[in-house]
Amino acid sequence: MANINLPTLSYEDNLGGSVKDYFMLMKPRVMSLVVFTAISGMLLAPGNIHPLIAFVSILCITIGAGSAAAINMWYDRDIDAIMKRTQKRPIVTGAVKADEALAFGIITGTMAVIMMAVSVNIISAALLAFTILYYIYIYTIWLKRTSVQNVVIGGVSGALPPIIGWASVTGNISWQAFSLFAIIFIWTPPHSWALALYRSDDYKNCNVPMMPVIKGVLYTKKQIMFYSILMFFISLWPYFLNISSHLYLITAIISGLIFLYYAVNLFADTEQNHVAKKLFWYSIFYLFSLSVKILNF
Incomplete structure (x- = not known):
């Protein structure tokens, strides 16, 4: 250190x-x-x-x-x-x-x-x-x-x-439990890289090799897009594994599309990664909303 x-x-x-x-x-x-x-x-x-x-x-x-x-x-x-x-x-x-x-x-x-x-x-x-x-x-x-x-x-x-x-x-441990693991595992990269985009100077100053610092902003946005698409489909697993309701499926689709909307808008974001900051905070809400709806609350 x-x-x-x-x-x-x-x-x-x-x-x-x-x-x-x-x-x-x-x-x-x-x-x-x-x-x-x-x-x-x-x-x-x-x-x-x-x-x-x-x-x-x-x-x-x-x-x-x-x-x-x-x-x-x-x-x-x-x-x-x-x-x-x-x-x-x-x-x-x-x-x-x-x-x-x-x-x-x-x-x-x-x-x-x-x-x-x-x-x-x-x-x-x-x-x-x-x-x-x-x-x-x-x-x-x-x-x-x-x-x-x-x-x-x-x-x-x-x-x-x-x-x-x-x-x-x-x-x-079962496949149903693994589906919950998979959602969070795939959610983590776009969540963390969105933070890294608008906090890239912090990571650069302390030599932490976050994606925007090492691979660049455009590459990071492409990776966020890739993981966001993958997460959209993985978020549907609990429904097809019969541990969630139709309401969860609807929530996963709508909230996932909103996530993808922010991910797409990253490519047009020229205002100091303003959209990246929005995506970061929305990603937290996204995970909470899936957790709530999967329980039929």
Whole structure:
């Protein structure tokens, strides 16, 4: 990592960060997507699960996701200090010490996996452990700084929560659960590259090989288009696998066409990637809307 002097606390730093600081260390916005998709997998799974066990399962997934995020912030603290959108993160500001963040991530992640194994089942615990380790070692430590395909291959970890939710109920993995995984896995690249388009200077300044920095803007837009088309068809799988209703099918088609509309408009976007920013925020709404409708809410 680049050598950089991080700010030090000037006020009773022996007390560590506040509860809010540690909560922010867990990337709550990202965590909310993880939790929501995990709940979708759990509610769609055949069979019954005791409400208390379901609560424990979601709690473990939440803590596990937060632990991985905390270790990610610990490892990326050098580039977080350079990128504008991450300069207020707890480690960068000095609200939480780097070693405390690492310890927090390791302890909470270990606790989450053990609790899942003891309270739910071994399969879901193993999947949770794999998800945490994959995000830390495969994405954060290996791919993020070395490969232009970082968000593609690294997207496995972000797509696993619905399978963990499914396994919490059934104790196994099925094609239905895999269809939920596939939607999020294919959704991740256009979502991340849309962000990279309008934040490309940030990634360039800290030498992170995101697609627009390495391959250029036009190539990135073509890749977003390709993955958006692929995602449109994959989003229909749950309907044909009989785990969703006609309402979900209609929602998937309409919201998918809107996604494609933004992807097409990227090619005419000359106003500092204004459309890319819209696509990024819409992509979050898109995933939430599919998760809601697949549950027939």
